[in-house]
Amino acid sequence: MKNIALIFGTRPEAVKLAPIIKALEDDPRFRPLLISTGQHREMLDSTLTEFGIVPDIDLKVMREGQNLSQVTHRILEGISTGNHLEGMDAVLVHGDTASTVAGALAGLHSQVPIIHVEAGLRSGNNMSPYPEEANRKLVAQIASLHLAPTPGNSANLIREGIKESRIVVTGNTIVDALRWGLENLGSYGDPALEDLDHDSRKVIVATTHRRESLGKPMEEIAGSLRDIATNPGVRIVVPVHLNPRVRSVVFPILSGLDNVTLVDPLPYLSFCRLLVRSDIILSDSSGAEEEGPALGKPTLVLRDITERQESILTGSSRLVSRTRSHIVSEVNQLLEDEHVYREMSTAINPYGDGRATQRTIGALAHYFGLGPAIMPFVPGAEPVGIAA
Numbered sequence: 310m311k312n313i314a315l316i317f318g319t320r321p322e323a324v325k326l327a328p329i330i331k332a333l334e335d336d337p338r339f340r341p342l343l344i345s346t347g348q349h350r351e352m353l354d355s356t357l358t359e360f361g362i363v364p365d366i367d368l369k370v371m372r373e374g375q376n377l378s379q380v381t382h383r384i385l386e387g388i389s390t391g392n393h394l395e396g397m398d399a400v401l402v403h404g405d406t407a408s409t410v411a412g413a414l415a416g417l418h419s420q421v422p423i424i425h426v427e428a429g430l431r432s433g434n435n436m437s438p439y440p441e442e443a444n445r446k447l448v449a450q451i452a453s454l455h456l457a458p459t460p461g462n463s464a465n466l467i468r469e470g471i472k473e474s475r476i477v478v479t480g481n482t483i484v485d486a487l488r489w490g491l492e493n494l495g496s497y498g499d500p501a502l503e504d505l506d507h508d509s510r511k512v513i514v515a516t517t518h519r520r521e522s523l524g525k526p527m528e529e530i531a532g533s534l535r536d537i538a539t540n541p542g543v544r545i546v547v548p549v550h551l552n553p554r555v556r557s558v559v560f561p562i563l564s565g566l567d568n569v570t571l572v573d574p575l576p577y578l579s580f581c582r583l584l585v586r587s588d589i590i591l592s593d594s595s596g597a598e599e600e601g602p603a604l605g606k607p608t609l610v611l612r613d614i615t616e617r618q619e620s621i622l623t624g625s626s627r628l629v630s631r632t633r634s635h636i637v638s639e640v641n642q643l644l645e646d647e648h649v650y651r652e653m654s655t656a657i658n659p660y661g662d663g664r665a666t667q668r669t670i671g672a673l674a675h676y677f678g679l680g681p682a683i684m685p686f687v688p689g690a691e692p693v694g695i696a697a
Contacts, residue, residue, distance in 0.1 A: 311398040311677050312340050314421075316388070316412030318348030318370070320356050321596050322403045324577060325427065327360040328485040328666040329401075336670060338679050344393055346370050346384045346408040351551070356577050366393055377407060377440060384411035385418075394419040398677070402448065403427055405441035413448045423448070424676070426669065427481065428455035429462030430616040437521055437614055438595075454676050456669055459619050459659060459688065477675075479668040480686035483599045484661030490581035498579025499572040502546065505586050510544040510568065511644060513537065514583055515591040517559075517611055518550035522593050526631035527555065530611055531562040533636035534591075538566050543644065545569045546583060589643055591629075591636070598626055599660045607653035609639050619659035619688070624652060659688040 313333065317326055333341040345364035347353065350371055357364070368387035370380060384407065387393075394400060400416030402409045403426040416423045425448050435443045446469075449455065455471060457463040458481035466476050497503055505512065517530050534545055549559050549571055563569050575583060584590065590601040593611040601608030602625035609629045610621075620626040629639045643650050665686065674680030 310338060310340050311673075311679070312342060312396055313399045313401055313424075313673070314342045314344055314394055314397045314416075315401045316344045316346065316384075316408060316415070317403060318346030318353065318368075318384070318408030319406050320349050320352040320577075322406060322408065323353055323356040323360070323362070324486050324596070325482045326403050327356075327362060328482050328489065329426070329669055330362055331360070332666050332670050338674060338677075339670075342366070342393070342397065344368065344388065344412070346387070346411070348380065348384075348406060348408050352574060359577050366391065380407045381411045384408060385415055388412070388415040389418065394421050397421050399424050399453075399673075401426060405430070405438075405445035405448075407440075407444070410444040410447055413451055417451050422453040423451055424454045424456065424673065425449065425452040426456045427458055428452065429457040429459075429464075429466040429476070431462075431465045432614050432616040434614055437612075438616070439520055442616065454672065456672055458661065458665070459686070461619055477668065477672040477683065478685035479672060480661035480663075480665035481599055482661070482665040482669065483596060484603045484658075484663050485666045487581060487600055487603055488663045490578055491585065493578055494582045494585070495578050497582055498575040501570050501572055502583065505544075505546075505583075508544055510542055511588045512586055513543055513545045513589045513591055513640065514587040515545055515547045516550070516597060517593050518552060518555055519593045519612070522611065522631060523552075523554050527558045528562070529631050529633040530593075530636065531559050533633045533640075534569065535562055535566065536633065536637045537640050538563075538569050540641075540644065541568065543568060546587075547571050548574050548580065548583075550574060589640065591640065593631075602626060602656070602658045603660060605654045605658075607643055607650060609636070609643075611636070617660075620656075623657045623659050623688075625654075625656035625658065627653075657689045662686065 333339045343364040344366045347369045370383040399422045401424040402412040413423050455476045456479050463476045463478050590606050590608040598617045602620045608626040671683035675682050
């Protein structure tokens with residue numbers, strides 16, 4: 310039996326690791342040790358509860374006013390002080406957060422092999438997204454096994470000198486988590502949304518929270534939503550991030566509009582239900598860039614560059630920047646042109662087929678000599694729109 314420490318701390322990490330955690334718990338070849346850093350305290354805890362996951366260790370690293378260096382330091386200190394990696398055969402980290410890079414460094418310092426889930430995403434700009442782009446590149450230099458969601462992510466790693474034999478293309482586990490979510494849908498999670506199923510208007514779900522969106526760009530985004538709301542045939546739902554710098558912009562601009570519904574961040578299952586009900590997704594969230602195409606929902610990405618190029622290339626999403634007039638123009642085209650809408654909603658989902666967890670467990674088993682090599686994920690083998 311192989312002991313694997315999984316280190317995570319944010320809601321997206323919890324969502325994408327949940328299927329892997331469940332599979333490891335059910336596999337007699339592995340014993341997972343769940344280490345939560347607590348990087349996203351409230352949103353992380355509620356998500357873990359929804360999936361029925363209880364961490365073995367909670368580092369509780371967050372303090373008011375911390376900067377990125379302090380968060381990273383506290384994670385490293387918490388793992389090393391508790392000797393939590395003693396006896397581990399591998400450390401598994403996900404993506405590109407402070408928990409990711411600190412967890413990988415802790416594994417390096419303890420001379421434990423590092424397994425990187427969602428490896429190989431690249432925007433080509435260390436400052437966008439910041440600090441995520443640099444974090445994932447740093448982890449790539451010390452990881453022993455790279456689990457890349459797409460063939461393009463694998464190609465990025467190979468270009469950086471990673472041996473192809475250390476890379477496995479698995480698909481993205483967010484599709485696995487989303488399928489689980491669709492099988493367990495509950496309420497919308499907020500009384501203001503309970504009439505959505507009886508609302509005949511087109512529903513636009515909009516979210517924004519990225520560091521690079523703060524300030525003037527977020528004012529442009531909120532202003533574009535205000536302009537779009539002049540169309541009486543739409544209803545815009547905005548789950549507003551808890552960051553005060555987000556809320557201080559969004560609420561003054563969008564409060565009081567009849568067809569704009571502002572709510573607090575929703576539980577994962579409630580957000581899944583909202584995405585299913587939506588007609589258009591407008592977001593700077595990396596999760597939405599993957600969830601939208603998986604559901605067959607046209608997705609407009611509120612960024613200038615993205616590390617998730619696959620859905621741009623297949624046509625299921627578009628980069629629309631954070632300029633007010635451009636966002637409005639792109640949304641109006643989808644609302645008015647049925648051909649354009651249909652092309653986006655029926656494009657190939659490049660991110661997964663619901664079997665990424667199965668491939669991940671197979672790749673781990675092969676790495677440890679406990680099973681054969683797996684067949685990699687090939688985009689386009691599954692029908693579009695998993696909610697259909």
